[in-house]
Amino acid sequence: MSLLIKNGTIVTAVDEFVGDIFIENGKIAAVGENLPQHADEVVDASGKYVLPGGVDQHVHYSFDYKGERVRGFETSNAAIVGGTTTVIEFVNQEQGKGMAETIEKYDREEFSKLAMVDYSFHGVVCDPSDELFAEIPTLPSKGISTIKLFMAYKGLPFHSDDEAVFKALMAAKDAGVTVMVHAENADVIDYLQKEYLRKGETGPYSHALSRPPLVEVEATQRAIYLAAMADAPIYIVHVTAKGAMEAIRNAHNEGLPVYGETCTHYLVLDKEALAKPNFEGAKYVCSPALRTEEHRESLWQAINHGWLNAVSSDHCGFNWEKQKHMGKDDFTNIPNGSPGVQDRLAILWTYGVNRGKISRQRLVDLFATTPAKINGLDHRKGHIGVGYDADIVLYDPKPTSIISNKNSLHGVDFNIYEGMVQEGKVDKVFLRGKLMVDNGEFIGKMGDGEFIPANAFGLCYQERKEKQAVGV
Ligand code: URP
Numbered sequence: 206m207s208l209l210i211k212n213g214t215i216v217t218a219v220d221e222f223v224g225d226i227f228i229e230n231g232k233i234a235a236v237g238e239n240l241p242q243h244a245d246e247v248v249d250a251s252g253k254y255v256l257p258g259g260v261d262q263h264v265h266y267s268f269d270y271k272g273e274r275v276r277g278f279e280t281s282n283a284a285i286v287g288g289t290t291t292v293i294e295f296v297n298q299e300q301g302k303g304m305a306e307t308i309e310k311y312d313r314e315e316f317s318k319l320a321m322v323d324y325s326f327h328g329v330v331c332d333p334s335d336e337l338f339a340e341i342p343t344l345p346s347k348g349i350s351t352i353k354l355f356m357a358y359k360g361l362p363f364h365s366d367d368e369a370v371f372k373a374l375m376a377a378k379d380a381g382v383t384v385m386v387h388a389e390n391a392d393v394i395d396y397l398q399k400e401y402l403r404k405g406e407t408g409p410y411s412h413a414l415s416r417p418p419l420v421e422v423e424a425t426q427r428a429i430y431l432a433a434m435a436d437a438p439i440y441i442v443h444v445t446a447k448g449a450m451e452a453i454r455n456a457h458n459e460g461l462p463v464y465g466e467t468c469t470h471y472l473v474l475d476k477e478a479l480a481k482p483n484f485e486g487a488k489y490v491c492s493p494a495l496r497t498e499e500h501r502e503s504l505w506q507a508i509n510h511g512w513l514n515a516v517s518s519d520h521c522g523f524n525w526e527k528q529k530h531m532g533k534d535d536f537t538n539i540p541n542g543s544p545g546v547q548d549r550l551a552i553l554w555t556y557g558v559n560r561g562k563i564s565r566q567r568l569v570d571l572f573a574t575t576p577a578k579i580n581g582l583d584h585r586k587g588h589i590g591v592g593y594d595a596d597i598v599l600y601d602p603k604p605t606s607i608i609s610n611k612n613s614l615h616g617v618d619f620n621i622y623e624g625m626v627q628e629g630k631v632d633k634v635f636l637r638g639k640l641m642v643d644n645g646e647f648i649g650k651m652g653d654g655e656f657i658p659a660n661a662f663g664l665c666y667q668e669r670k671e672k673q674a675v676g677v
Pocket residue numbers: 265268387490491492493519521541542543
């Protein structure tokens with residue numbers, strides 16, 4: 206089966222040109238201008254931008270917050286209609302069980318059956334036992350090459366202290382496993398949360414007040430020091446505060462292998478959304494909290510200059526009516542996290558590219574190419590080039606619409622971008638050469654997505670490898 210996508214404007218992280226893509230057996234076989242190939246099927250992409258399918262390295266389809274579970278992988282079609290063809294899920298290690306064992310069970314029982322997008326996994330350290338630290342170096346042999354620790358969320362089963370973070374860094378580094386952290390000071394947040402509750406300030410806005418930027422800045426800096434002491438690379442997820450971004454940038458400039466991402470909502474939404482009346486503010490309860498214009502501007506600068514390396518969605522499909530309302534009388538019980546996997550590309554396009562904040566090449570790099578490299582998936586994903594999986598998005602820049610939950614496949618009852626203008630739309634998406642989205646509509650089926658094993662020694666190890674190669 207062969208396919209020719211003709212006359213589109215092909216965008217990569219470093220290039221843009223009008224050309225054709227020839228696809229055979231799900232792989233890109235040729236890219237160029239006026240390719241002479243004949244194909245079983247020809248798609249005319251004139252007037253469209255042709256992008257590599259997105260890699261969203263920060264999604265939650267199995268997350269549980271105080272007994273409330275997010276919508277699962279049966280809603281993964283939302284990712285692909287939004288132009289994301291690979292997602293990487295955080296799986297919390299079950300107490301007393303191995304990491305690989307927990308992940309393999311999830312995959313067998315849920316993901317492999319429901320997948321409408323390709324996927325890979327990060328293991329979340331929840332039971333920091335000696336057995337777990339001994340297991341970490343073996344994970345790449347199972348296709349798991351990234352682990353995460355939550356420095357935040359004191360008292361919840363997935364919280365990790367500094368000892369666990371340090372031990373994980375030590376266990377991971379020689380095996381090329383990338384350690385990721387959610388960096389916020391759990392003790393200070395815990396204290397502030399109790400204070401706001403004691404004062405009777407129980408609503409969603411207290412979520413932001415109890416997580417000021419400095420709790421993130423401090424923990425980010427601490428994580429960087431822990432990594433430096435362990436002589437290991439580190440990746441900071443969902444960076445929101447200017448000071449945290451600067452800590453990462455400064456460490457990187459000093460030669461430390463420190464990397465980080467931000468998320469779509471931190472680029473365009475304001476902390477004041479949490480003050481919306483009638484408990485609407487709960488829709489925007491995610492951690493770290495939404496910030497102000499000053500922080501957003503610094504994040505746009507950071508992604509433009511490469512001081513932060515990726516933009517993820519931190520997709521978390523909690524319902525407002527049924528689940529966010531758990532915290533009606535106590536903001537600390539509002540499940541943390543908001544949906545957004547479907548909107549990542551359109552938001553970056555509209556508020557990034559079309560507002561002059563990033564180029565189309567930067568968009569592709571942040572949306573697909575670098576996330577694939579960070580997570581050891583760049584042998585197949587994140588780029589339009591010969592030999593890569595034919596994961597391809599045709600983006601039509603012309604239509605303008607208003608984002609509405611009515612058009613969302615997230616499977617929940619709200620959208621945090623509701624009412625915002627969207628410029629352009631995802632027209633077609635191919636997953637390994639198979640048409641999954643046509644004219645913006647999902648036409649694939651459950652089970653079309655597959656597990657992609659992740660290689661060890663992802664991007665965060667690159668500078669270390671280069672230094673070793675030249676004997677520094
Ligand atoms: O609020 C958030 N981000 N929820 C998901 C879990 C996490 O902290 O990443």
